[in-house]
Every structure is written in C-alpha cells, then in structure tokens.
Amino acid sequence: MDKKWVITTVALALSLTFIQGSQAADDDELLFSEPQPASAPRFKMDAPQSEVKEAAVMGQAAEKDSAYHRFAREPGSTQKFQQAKEKESIADALAAPADYRQMAQKSVSETGSDEGLAAAQGAQSDEGPRTVNAPSVRRMQDIPPRAAAMAKPMQSTAAIHTWFQKMVGIALNHSPEVRAALSDMEASSWGVKQVQGQRYPQVTVGTSAPFGSFGNGASTRNNNSLSDTSVSVTVNTTVFDWGRISAELDSAREGLNAAALAVKEIREQVASSTMAELLNLSRYQESVKVAQAYVNRMQKLVTMLSGIASVDKGRASELVQARARLLSAQAQQEQLQHQFDNTRIKLVRLMGVEPGLPPALRWNGDLIALNTALSALHDHPTLKRGEAEIRSADAQAESIRAAGLPKVDWVVQKSTSKDQYGDEDAWYTGLNVQWSAFSGGSERAQRQAALAKMRSAQEKVQVSRYELEYQIRNMVETRDSSLQRADNYVRLSAETDRVRDMFYRQWYHLGTRTLLDVLSAESDHFNNQISAINNRYDGYTSNVSVMYNAAILLNWLVKQPGMKSRGQGF
Known part of the structure; x- marks a missing residue:
C-alpha cells in the first residue's frame, strides 16, 4: 500500500512538472524575432549523450521554475507579460526562423545517416519534451538585413x-x-x-x-x-x-x-x-x-x-x-x-x-x-x-x-x-x-x-x-x-x-x-x-x-x- 502511494505521488508530481514546464515553454518569446505561429511544429529533441550534463542542468532549472509557480506566484504571469509586449513589438519583429526539424534533417542529410534521421524524428514521442521549444539558429543567408542597413547605398x-x-x-x-x-x-x-x-x-x-x-x-x-x-x-x-x-x-x-x-x-x-x-x-x-x-x-x-x-x-x-x-x-x-x-x-x-x-x-x-x-x-x-x-x-x-x-x-x-x-x-x-x-x-x-x-x-x-x-x-x-x-x-x-x-x-x-x-x-x-x-x-x-x-x-x-x-x- 505504501509503495503504491509513493508511486502515485511521484507520477502526479511528474505530470504537474510536465504541464507547468510546457506552460513555461509557451511563455517564451524572442526579443529580436517574431513569435512562432500557433501552427508551427514543436520539435522535441533528445539530448545527445555528450550533453548529459547540460540536460541535467536544464532539468533542475525546470524543477525550480515549477516550484516557483506552485508557491510564489500565479501561473502564467510571464505569459501575460509577454503577450502584452508582443502586441507592441509585433509590427517591427523579424520573420520566424526555421524549426529544429529542418536543421536536424539537414544535418542528417549531410552525413547520410538514416539512423540519425529516424532518431531525430523519433524525438517527437509522447515521452514529453527534453528541451523547451526554441527556434533554430538561422544561417547567414537566412538572416534579413537590419533597419540600419536597409537603405540602398550609392554605388554608381x-x-x-x-x-x-x-x-x-x-x-x-x-x-x-x-x-x-x-x-x-x-x-x-x-x-x-x-x-x-x-x-x-x-x-x-x-x-x-x-x-x-x-x-x-x-x-x-x-x-x-x-x-x-x-x-x-x-x-x-x-x-x-x-x-x-x-x-x-x-x-x-x-x-x-x-x-x-x-x-x-x-x-x-x-x-x-x-x-x-x-x-x-x-x-x-x-x-x-x-x-x-x-x-x-x-x-x-x-x-x-x-x-x-x-x-x-x-x-x-x-x-x-x-x-x-x-x-x-x-x-x-x-x-x-x-x-x-x-x-x-x-x-x-x-x-x-x-x-x-x-x-x-x-x-x-x-x-x-x-x-x-x-x-x-x-x-x-x-x-x-x-x-x-x-x-x-x-x-x-x-x-x-x-x-x-x-x-x-x-x-x-x-x-x-x-x-x-x-x-x-x-x-x-x-x-x-x-x-x-x-x-x-x-x-x-x-x-x-x-x-x-x-x-x-x-x-x-x-x-x-x-x-x-x-x-x-x-x-x-x-x-x-x-x-x-x-x-x-x-x-x-x-x-x-x-x-x-x-x-x-x-x-x-x-x-x-x-x-x-x-x-x-x-x-x-x-x-x-x-x-x-x-x-x-x-x-x-x-x-x-x-x-x-x-x-x-x-x-x-x-x-x-x-x-x-x-x-x-x-
């Protein structure tokens, strides 16, 4: 009976942590680019073995954030703040970049590894996200020019x-x-x-x-x-x-x-x-x-x-x-x-x-x-x-x-x-x-x-x-x-x-x-x-x-x- 109660409690805590971690991910908006549209795919990427330490640090940060949500303030306050700021800055934000799936597919296609592609696609399992949803880093040719460089220079x-x-x-x-x-x-x-x-x-x-x-x-x-x-x-x-x-x-x-x-x-x-x-x-x-x-x-x-x-x-x-x-x-x-x-x-x-x-x-x-x-x-x-x-x-x-x-x-x-x-x-x-x-x-x-x-x-x-x-x-x-x-x-x-x-x-x-x-x-x-x-x-x-x-x-x-x-x- 005690063992079943402990397992139930742990499962409930993990579920609550997963829900609040997903909400924290929804709160994230980029400062220098437009937020992703609602229809954008959410890419869940498993941490590679060489980055076990980084994944552990991220897990600790998510746990602390969940505890803060439970005991310090009402959930979703950051989301409300970001939504208010989004309305002010949406006009001059940059276009949303490509997602991590494109980068993973590009990386796998360059190495020619079918197993790597399967692993990248399998990252979207129902086990829950290992990382928060962050847009991919764009290549140099994908980065639009800044406003200061938009003016056409005199070249004639x-x-x-x-x-x-x-x-x-x-x-x-x-x-x-x-x-x-x-x-x-x-x-x-x-x-x-x-x-x-x-x-x-x-x-x-x-x-x-x-x-x-x-x-x-x-x-x-x-x-x-x-x-x-x-x-x-x-x-x-x-x-x-x-x-x-x-x-x-x-x-x-x-x-x-x-x-x-x-x-x-x-x-x-x-x-x-x-x-x-x-x-x-x-x-x-x-x-x-x-x-x-x-x-x-x-x-x-x-x-x-x-x-x-x-x-x-x-x-x-x-x-x-x-x-x-x-x-x-x-x-x-x-x-x-x-x-x-x-x-x-x-x-x-x-x-x-x-x-x-x-x-x-x-x-x-x-x-x-x-x-x-x-x-x-x-x-x-x-x-x-x-x-x-x-x-x-x-x-x-x-x-x-x-x-x-x-x-x-x-x-x-x-x-x-x-x-x-x-x-x-x-x-x-x-x-x-x-x-x-x-x-x-x-x-x-x-x-x-x-x-x-x-x-x-x-x-x-x-x-x-x-x-x-x-x-x-x-x-x-x-x-x-x-x-x-x-x-x-x-x-x-x-x-x-x-x-x-x-x-x-x-x-x-x-x-x-x-x-x-x-x-x-x-x-x-x-x-x-x-x-x-x-x-x-x-x-x-x-x-x-x-x-x-x-x-x-x-x-x-x-x-x-x-x-x-x-x-x-x-």
Missing part, C-alpha cells in the same frame, strides 16, 4: 562623381584661401609689369619755384622770385646693364609661376579637405544609425527585464546590468552624434552653406594605383613651385651681380631755368655711365644671400619629393589594408550577429548562458559593425589622400565623362 560611380563635384565646386567658390592665393598671384603679375616697365624710357618731369637768393656767390637775379619758376624734363633710357633688367624680369616671372602653382595647391587642398569631411559625414551618419539600432535593442531588453523583475525580484540584478549597458549604448550614440555634428560644422566652414546629407557610399571603384600616383609627381604643383622658386632665386642673384657693374644710359634733358645772363639751358642728350665701385661689401652679401636662398629651395624640393612619395606609398597601403579589414569586419559582423542571437536564445530559453554573455555578444556585434564602417571609410579617405598627394584630385573630378566644369569652381 557617375553618381558619386557628380555628387563630389557639386560639393567641391561649392567649396572652391566659397574658399577665402583660394581667393587669397589668387590675390597673391595678381600681385606677382603686377610685379612682372613693374620690371618690364624698366626697359622703356623713364621720363621725369620737375619744376622749381624760387623765393629768393642770399649769401655769397654768383648773382642769381634771374632766380629770385616766383616769376622765375622753371620746368625740367629728363628722359633716361637704359642702353646696357649687363642683363640686370632681364634677370629681374626672369625672377619676377618665376615668382608669378610659383604663385599660380600655389593657387593650384590651395585648390587641391580645399578639394581634399571637403571630400574627406563629406566622407566623414557619411561615416558618422551610418555609425549613428547602427548605434541607434543598438540602443533600441538594449531598450527592448531593459523593458522586458523590467516586467520580469517586477514579478521576480531575484532577477533584479539582470535588470541593473541591462540598464548599465543601455546607458553605455546611449553614451556611444551621443559621442557619434557629436562627431556627426562637428563634421557638419566643419563643412559649413569649408562650403559656406549647410551641406546636404550624403548618401551611404559604396565607393570601391576608382582606386588609384601606386605607379599611377607616383608617375604623376613630375607635374606636382608643390614640386614645380619649388623649382620655380629655385629659378627665381638664381635670377635674383644674377640681377644683383649685374647691378654692381657699370651701367650705360642714354639721357635727354631740358630745363627752362635761366642762368645769370638770363639764358635758358639748351636741350641735352648723351650717354651717362654709372658704376657703384665700392659699397662696403653689401652687394656681395646680398648676392650670397640670394644664392643661399636658392640652395635652400633646392633642398626643400627634395624633401617635398621624398615626403610625397612616402605619403603616397603609405596611403596606398593604408587604403588597401583598411578596405580588406572592412571586408573582414563585415563577415565578422555577420557571424557575431548569429552569435548574439544564439546567446540570447540560450539565455532566455535554455538558461545555459548568463545575461552578461548576451550583453557582451551584443557589444561585440556593435563594435564590429562600427569597425567595419570605420575601416571602409578610412579606405575611401586614404584613396582621396592618394589623389591629393599626387595632385590629381581636381583632374579626377573634372575629367569624368558627362561632367561639366563650367560654373562649378573648377
């Missing part, structure tokens, strides 16, 4: 060129640096005109109005009053000056050439800065979207745990962890938003207007080869400007040398002043020779200074060449490495997306993961997404730097098919 090369050309044209038309460089070039052009004028006859006109004469000396009765006012005219034409004016003219022309090349440098710099900031704006725009999706996931998790903790005080620590991670996600989002706003401010400084939001770019074309960039250095404005400065300094030194030699001028002059006899001076014409025979060494010092300036310019050109070659090689390496890392991070993000989904299900349905594992997986997935974006845009920015250091950026913008440079500031 012509569209990207057109957009960049429009923005850079606005920046060039607005840039005060370009206008200042143009003013410097204008000043240099007037300097050339000034030197050219020395080749023409120099006409000097003067007048003299005497008030009186005093002191000892010859009589000056004809220059004692304002009525004796006289006018003088002098025409001085350089006949021979050992090439002084020609050297000065060469120096001025080289200075004008250097100023024109400086304008091109400034324009390349403005174009590079504008394109780099536009890329950063697109970078931070994508990053903010990813951060917003991360914040939304953390907010949903906090909302869910708030409801659970309200009926299960023992899980309050999980709510604290989720809130801490939510605050961290919000701080990261705010930091990215701050960088986005700062970039917009920089673009207003560069363009003078509020920039339009850029599209999501996929700019994998137009990668400049290393040899192409290096071969363009012979036309680089920085190097050519340095060479022009060398020639200008050399011509200046030659001009100083010629100025120390005798100079022959043809002079024509006439004055209306009268001598003591009342006669005017006649017209005079002749050759004048002038020679600065001794100047205390100042002339030699001036020439040596010009030669030293020329040698300095030569060294600067060499340094600039080395630096540009280094920058081009470095940027090409950085670009290729960044784009490769971006591809790796994209694949890694897809895998960590699956990992965080698995961890969540293992925590929520099986209890084999802690909430900290779930939060860490979410954080890793977010960081990998941000790293993929940053490396991709680092590659784009490095490609722009390659074109800038090779001084082919403006040519790349202008020479695209179907583009017009007129009116765009180019």
